[in-house]
Amino acid sequence: MAIGVAVASFFNEAEEPARLHIERILQKLRKMAALVATQSGDLSDAEVEGSQIHRESGPVLKLRLQVEELLAQYPRPRRRLSLEGSGSEYVFETKEAEIADGLITLYDKGLLDRLRDCEGDRCGKCYFARPNQQRCSDRCRHKKIEQTEHFKSYRALYAKEQYWNAVSRGLRSEIKNLSRSREDHKTKAELEERRKAALEKAEAAKRKREQLKDGKP
């Protein structure tokens, strides 16, 4: 949908106040679409007969008039005739006027929700999404996957660290409970050895985890 892409890049590139005008129309159209959607779900058959009137009552009517008034501020587009006798185009005086008209097209086709702000880390770019598209670009999408992987490794290292610390604590209490007999003396040396190894593993996991936290691979 070329106009969807054009609207999205307008939001990314246009300066104020043009961007704010368009933003205002978009917000009103979105509100209107949401209201109409909830109202038509509640209509009884009798109401459907005069549905245009019912759906327009109150807030919807108000929004429609506001949008129409905002649109009326733009000069009417000219017609450029096609030589083939079909496919004559509208020519808008300004980009802003063309985008405002584009918003109406998106509204008519129920595509306003496909106009999204990217939730990628420090991105926020406006884009016209394909169904199910979550980020503005492959770059942003990969960044998201990387972050997820990063978080998974971090969590795994943390679990490892906790585990080896718990093992070490268990060994320590075993050591404490030993008597001074010769046999226990031998066991104690073994347990100390194992405890040392557990502590080293916990320490290694902690070091790696802290590196991850600092953003190192």
Ligand SMILES: [Zn+2]
């Ligand atoms: Zn993005």
